[in-house]
Amino acid sequence: MTTMTENASGLREFKMPDVGEGLTEAEILKWYVQPGDTVTDGQVVCEVETAKAAVELPIPYDGVVRELHFPEGTTVDVGQVIIAVDVAGGSAPTEQTPAAVETPVAEAPAAPTPQAPVAEDPKPEGRTPVLVGYGVSEASTKRRPRKGAEVPAQQPETFPAVAAIQGELNGHGSVPVGQRPLAKPPVRKLAKDLGVDLATITPSGPDGIITREDVHAAVAPAPAPEQPAVTASPVPARAQAPSPVVTYDTARETRIPIKGVRKATAAAMIGSAFTAPHVTEFVTVDVTRTMKLVEELKQAPDTYGMQGLRVNPLLLIAKALLVAIKRNPDVNASWDEAAQEIVLKHYVNLGIAAATPRGLIVPNIKDAHTKTLPQLAGALGELVATAREGKTSPAAMQGGTVTITNVGVFGVDTGTPILNPGESAILAIGAIKLQPWVHKGKVKPRQVTTLALSFDHRLVDGELGSKVLADVAAILEQPKRLITWA
Secondary structure (H helix, E strand, C coil): CCCHHHCCCCEEEEECCCCCCCCCEEEEEEECCCCCCEECCCCEEEEEECCCCEEEEECCCCEEEEEECCCCCCEEECCCEEEEEECCCCCCCCCCCHHHCCCCCCCCCCCCCCCCCCCCCCCCCCCCCCCCCCCCCCCCCCCCCCCCCCCCCCCCCCHHHHHHHHHHHCCCCCCCCCCCCEECHHHHHHHHHCCCCHHHCCCCCHHHEECHHHHHHHCCCCCCCCCCCCCCCCCCCCCCCCCCCCCCCCCCCCCCCCCHHHHHHHHHHHHHHCCCCEEEEEEEEECHHHHHHHHHHHHCHHHHCCCCCCCCHHHHHHHHHHHHHHHCHHHCEEEECCCCEEEECCCCCEEECEEECCEEECCEECCHHHCCHHHHHHHHHHHHHHHHCCCCCHHHHCCCCEEEEEHHHHCCCCCCCCCCCCCCEEEEECCCEEEEEEECCEEEEEEEEEEEEEEECCCCCHHHHHHHHHHHHHHHHCCHHHHHHC
16 A cells, blocks of 8 residues: 655645535634544544535545644635644654655656645555645656666646536436446445535546546536736825724624624625526415325324424425426526526425524435335435434425425515525415414314515516416315325
């Protein structure tokens, strides 16, 4: 096994990766290691909070921690060095950088600049491991040849091409539909930690096996364009007046920094509100029979295969929405502004808005349209439990098509929900209350709720939106059909 002791420079710097889609910063919540600790490839060294979720970061090196560049609670830009590891196990000073270390190998190229630290492959494949936020060093050192072994010709770097291919695939992947991607268990764990779908990766290993380097390359961001040099003005600089110091009465005001999930949610809602023309329609529904079915499923779970599963009105409403989408598939679409195309989705990734201590997040149930009622109950329970624990991964919040938000749990009658970016519709569920209702010609107390459906008017006109909302209402009034469709 090749170890990092073969590296002449010894020190490796791990940069803050982009663990989501285009994230620019993350907050360090907790360090799991301290200077002097020994770490191994794949070991989790810290937990960070991105704009979408809390994520644990694994280190791709074997070695000894030399320096933690930022304390807990610091917000760090993607691409900044957060930890230095001595892969040679020596006592290199923490301020020493790979650019300052000379390699004894005669054929090695000139020392790289500080902006492009030397990155050497610890793996037998001989390729530079690329983490998100890293980029590939244009001048990487060569490994010292072993005795009696021929020095193989240096292979051209292929990761930028792989990253380009991933961008062109745009989430469709290169693995045939229905075929499980080939990868070893450690690689699968790494992909899960970084929120990468293995089906979207082009394998480079023998027999089509996905390697650790393929996972790193798949999430590597495109290099930022170089900024033009700023020419200094010949005019002498004037002495600037000091900025006035603004003070606040902390006894009367509390100021909370806008960051993390709340910052991302605000940006997404502003983008959605001013991009997609929203229309909201309402319907008031008698859900007495739905509530009775909920109690029936709780009391006789064995009859319907619901043993050990949580049953609540949200489950039946989610199933009703999936049935309505099956009847009206055109509502499940997205608007591609760049291509000027409407993209009809033949799958439903059902988003469920969840309030967590870190803010509002919307994880989704993948391929919810294929699930039976018990399967949907299991997926819903797992989604809610993971969100409450703060362990929802970025991958679980990507690719949603339609969303449900249950404002009724807060005692609210209904609302006008804002679409999640890239989605065509969102259904708000109001509080279920006992109200006077005309039933079979007589006024009786019935369980009643109000549903609100917001949709993108570029994709969904009034007729289609009304049909979807009316179908959901009709199913909830006669919910026994859900058992047939389950």
